Amino acid sequence: MGKRSRHQVGSWIRKERRKAIYERDGFRCVYCGCSIFDGDGVRLTLDHVIPKSMGGGNECSNLVTACHECNSMRQDYSVRKFIATLVRRGVKRETVRRRIRNATRRVCKSASGRRYK
Numbered sequence: 001m002g003k004r005s006r007h008q009v010g011s012w013i014r015k016e017r018r019k020a021i022y023e024r025d026g027f028r029c030v031y032c033g034c035s036i037f038d039g040d041g042v043r044l045t046l047d048h049v050i051p052k053s054m055g056g057g058n059e060c061s062n063l064v065t066a067c068h069e070c071n072s073m074r075q076d077y078s079v080r081k082f083i084a085t086l087v088r089r090g091v092k093r094e095t096v097r098r099r100i101r102n103a104t105r106r107v108c109k110s111a112s113g114r115r116y117k
């Protein structure tokens with residue numbers, strides 16, 4: 001495990017913390033609202049609300065659940081710009097903003113009760 005592995009998908013955050021964030025967000029993408037319970041092969045990822053390239057950190061209040069499709073679509077765009085893209089695709093602006101707000105303000109806790117920052 002050299003330097004390289006740190007940049008592989010999924011290796012930058014501990015499994016339990018990742019799962020706690022998915023749980024906090026109801027296993028649902030905050031952007032398009034799709035869920036793993038929809039049963040259509042939704043793949044969840046974590047997304048930085050403020051991109052790392054813009055100074056965003058790895059704290060739970062800056063991390064949200066996003067499906068793989070939304071995450072790839074967003075790239076490094078600001079959340080404002082990405083919401084505009086989603087609105088053009090038929091997602092309601094207020095709904096996305098509310099989902100992001102709800103996610104980032106909620107306490108992030110694992111199933112065992114451990115809290116994460």
Ligand SMILES: [Zn+2]
Nearest residue numbers: 029032067070
């Ligand atoms: Zn999505």
